[in-house]
Amino acid sequence: MSIQSNRAAIAVQLAAALAAIEVDVHEHAGRFDKNELGRIAAKAPAVFLAMLNVTDMRKEMGEVAGVVRWGVFVITKDTSTKSRDDIGLEVVQVLTDLITDYDFGLEAQPAERFNINNLYRGGIAKKGVAMWAGEWTQLMNIGTPFDINTLNDWLVWNAEHSLAPGEDEPAAIDKVTAP
Numbered sequence: 001m002s003i004q005s006n007r008a009a010i011a012v013q014l015a016a017a018l019a020a021i022e023v024d025v026h027e028h029a030g031r032f033d034k035n036e037l038g039r040i041a042a043k044a045p046a047v048f049l050a051m052l053n054v055t056d057m058r059k060e061m062g063e064v065a066g067v068v069r070w071g072v073f074v075i076t077k078d079t080s081t082k083s084r085d086d087i088g089l090e091v092v093q094v095l096t097d098l099i100t101d102y103d104f105g106l107e108a109q110p111a112e113r114f115n116i117n118n119l120y121r122g123g124i125a126k127k128g129v130a131m132w133a134g135e136w137t138q139l140m141n142i143g144t145p146f147d148i149n150t151l152n153d154w155l156v157w158n159a160e161h162s163l164a165p166g167e168d169e170p171a172a173i174d175k176v177t178a179p
Contacts, residue, residue, distance in 0.1 A: 001107055001141045003051055003068070010070065010104050011049050017098045021090050023047055031133075032073060034123065041129045044077040045087050047095070052135065054142060063107075063141040072099075072116070074132040084130040092116055092132055099136055108140030 007027055015025040028048035032040065040048065050071045057066035072095060076087040101110045116134030124131050159174045 001063075001143070003054070003142050006068070006104075006106055006108070006140060006142065007049060007051055007070075009106055013104050014047060014049060014072070014095070014098070017094050018047060018091065021045075021087070021094065023087075023091055025049060028073070031071065037075075037124065037127055037129070037131075040075055041077065041127050044075040044084075044129050045091065046075050047091065048073040048075070056139075057142075060141075062144070064143045065139060066142050067137050067139050068142065069135055069137050070111075072134040074116075074130075074134070076130045077128055084128075088118075088130045088132055092134075095134060099134070103138070106138075106140055108138045111136040111138050113137055 011025050011027050018025060022045070024043065024046045026043065026046060026048050028050040030050050030052065032048075040046070050073070052069040052071045054066040054068050057064060059065070074088055074091050074095070076084040076091065078084045079087070095116065096114070099111050099114045101112075103110045114134065114136035116132050119131040119133055159176075160172070
């Protein structure tokens, strides 16, 4: 498994769990800043899943494993029938029920240390949204160790060297062929 395939698999399961309350799930590159909030608010209600970091990497049984810190960012807005706060609490409940001690069917240990924080602030409220951020860690396989023997042979190397700045002809042209 790779980090990307793990993230995609987790996103699919989050989407299935949140389908009944009509919340979309998106894979995301990382944390949000306040400038990005306006853009993502248009997608509310939504959950954004990001890989935040990997620590304690090691090789185990032919795979690279590491402790992955995942983040979920919940963005909600008022609808005609529910407040953004109520929708957010429903989403948080589903996430709490799903993520706590769950392995997502991956080659992974169950999720650990899941926590979620209400990010209500005046600036966020002025954008017409509510926001929560959650994190958990999981020890999981994240790839296959790189095998240098799988590289193509390096046979030819070309280089041009200039001794002075400008568009003059190069002072030397080398073509090296490996034995």
